[in-house]
Amino acid sequence: MTGMTRLCQTGCILALSTFLAACTQNGVVKQGGDAESASGASLSDPITLHYYTNDNTKWLELEQQLIAKKYPNVTLKVTLAKDSTVDQLIAAGEIPDFLSFSLGSFWDMKNAGLISDLAPLMKKYRFDESRFIPGVMESVRSYSDSGEMLFLPFELNSNVLFYNKTIFDKFGVSYPLDGMTWEQMYDLARKVSRIDNGTEYQGFIFQHQNLVWKNQLGLPFVDPKTNKAAVNTPEWKRWLEVMGGFYFIPNNDYKNLTFYKEQTVAMWTGPNIVSSVIEAANAGLNWDVTALPQFAGSPAGGTQMIAPFYALPPGSKHKEEAFQLISYLLSDEVQVAKARQGKVPIMNSPAAVQGFAADLPGVAGKNMGAFLKDKIGKPAVVTKYDGIAKDVFYKTALGKDFYTRAKDVNTILREVEEEINRKIAETQK
The missing domain is CATH 3.40.190.10 (Periplasmic binding protein-like II)
Structure with missing residues (x-):
C-alpha cells in the first residue's frame, strides 16, 4: 500500500x-x-x-x-x-x-x-x-x-481562456483579448459557433466543476449561521444566466467535447491543460491563450483560490x-x-x-503571461458543507434540465437548494 x-x-x-x-x-x-x-x-x-x-x-x-x-x-x-x-x-x-x-x-x-x-x-x-x-x-x-x-x-491552479486560432482564421474573426468580460464574450462566441461543410464548431464551452469552484462573484454556497444552502439568490441566478447562457447561442448547445482532441472548439476554459495542448499541437492544433474573462463589475476582483x-x-x-x-x-x-x-x-x-514556462516546449510566442493574470479574489464565506453544495450545483444547476431548457432558472435554483439541504441533513444524522 x-x-x-x-x-x-x-x-x-x-x-x-x-x-x-x-x-x-x-x-x-x-x-x-x-x-x-x-x-x-x-x-x-x-x-x-x-x-x-x-x-x-x-x-x-x-x-x-x-x-x-x-x-x-x-x-x-x-x-x-x-x-x-x-x-x-x-x-x-x-x-x-x-x-x-x-x-x-x-x-x-x-x-x-x-x-x-x-x-x-x-x-x-x-x-x-x-x-x-x-x-x-x-x-x-x-x-x-x-x-x-x-x-x-x-x-x-490559474485559469486562462484557450482558443483555437485555426477556427478564428477560418471564419475571419478576431482573436479574444486579455481583459474581456463574459458578457463581451457572447458576441465573439456567436461569430465562431457555426456549421461549416457538415462540421459543427462550438464557440465556447467550459469545464463546469472548475468554474463553479472558481466562483468569480465570490458568492457563498452555504449560510454558516443556518448550515442551509445559499444558492437560490439573485446573485447566483446572474452567474447561472451568464455562464449557462453560452449554451443558448445557436450551434453552441452543450456537448461533452475536449478542446485539444476534436479541435472543433473555438474557446475553452477549465483546469490547466497546457501539457495536453502542447502535445495536440503536434497534430495540428494552432492555439494560444488569453486571461480568464471576468464578470462585468465583479465585486470579488478575481477568482476563488x-x-x-x-x-x-x-x-x-x-x-x-x-x-x-x-x-x-x-x-x-x-x-x-x-x-x-x-x-x-x-x-x-x-x-x-x-522563468515561468521557460522549459516547456512549444510555447514560444504564446501569451503565457495570461496564466499569471488570474488574481485571487476576496474569499467567499467557507463552511464544511461547501463541498456538498459545489458538487450539487455544478452537476444539477448546469445539468441537462438547464441547457435543454426543460426547466427555467428559478425552478432549477430552487431544486438545487433543496438537494443541497437534503444532502447536508443526511450528514447530520
Whole structure:
C-alpha cells in the first residue's frame, strides 16, 4: 500500500558566514527556504518522514529530486492516496508526518483528524507569510473560524481562456483579448459557433466543476449561521444566466467535447491543460491563450483560490522536521524549478515569474503571461458543507434540465437548494 523512496546520501554543512549572508536580521532565510532555528529540530540528522499525497505525477518526482539534493539525510516514505485511503491509513496506525492534497480534499482530511494549526510552527521558525501573493493568506484563514493556519498552499491552479486560432482564421474573426468580460464574450462566441461543410464548431464551452469552484462573484454556497444552502439568490441566478447562457447561442448547445482532441472548439476554459495542448499541437492544433474573462463589475476582483496544499497531522511524530521540509518546498528555489515547467507560482517570486514556462516546449510566442493574470479574489464565506453544495450545483444547476431548457432558472435554483439541504441533513444524522 505504500511506496518507499530512499533519498541519496550526500551533503555538506554550510559555513557560518554563508548561512548569515543568506539570512535576514531576525534569522530567516530571505527566500523562505530554510525554516530552521538554533533551538529547533534539524534536517541535517538522518530521519525518515512519512509523506501522504494524492499526486503521483512528475511533480512528485521533482519534489523528491529537490529534497534529495537539499537534504540528503532525509528519507521519504511516500504513501499515495490511490493506494491507501485515509481510513485505511488511520486503521493501520500509519499517521503521516505531512501530506499534500488538492483543496477539494481539505474537509475530508480535516474530518479524518489529519489537519492541525500551523501557526505555532510558523511563528517559531519565523516563516515569512508575506512571501505569498496577495489574497492567499486571507483565503487560507477563511477556512478557520478562529484564524488558524490549517494548511499552506503551494501552487496556483490559474485559469486562462484557450482558443483555437485555426477556427478564428477560418471564419475571419478576431482573436479574444486579455481583459474581456463574459458578457463581451457572447458576441465573439456567436461569430465562431457555426456549421461549416457538415462540421459543427462550438464557440465556447467550459469545464463546469472548475468554474463553479472558481466562483468569480465570490458568492457563498452555504449560510454558516443556518448550515442551509445559499444558492437560490439573485446573485447566483446572474452567474447561472451568464455562464449557462453560452449554451443558448445557436450551434453552441452543450456537448461533452475536449478542446485539444476534436479541435472543433473555438474557446475553452477549465483546469490547466497546457501539457495536453502542447502535445495536440503536434497534430495540428494552432492555439494560444488569453486571461480568464471576468464578470462585468465583479465585486470579488478575481477568482476563488483553488490550490493544492501541504498540512501537518496532529499525530505526526516529526512535526517540526516536516514543517521545515514544507518551508523548503515553498522556497524560491522550488518555486522557480516548478514554474519553469509550467506550474503557476504562489509565492511572490520575481525569479519564478520570469522563468515561468521557460522549459516547456512549444510555447514560444504564446501569451503565457495570461496564466499569471488570474488574481485571487476576496474569499467567499467557507463552511464544511461547501463541498456538498459545489458538487450539487455544478452537476444539477448546469445539468441537462438547464441547457435543454426543460426547466427555467428559478425552478432549477430552487431544486438545487433543496438537494443541497437534503444532502447536508443526511450528514447530520
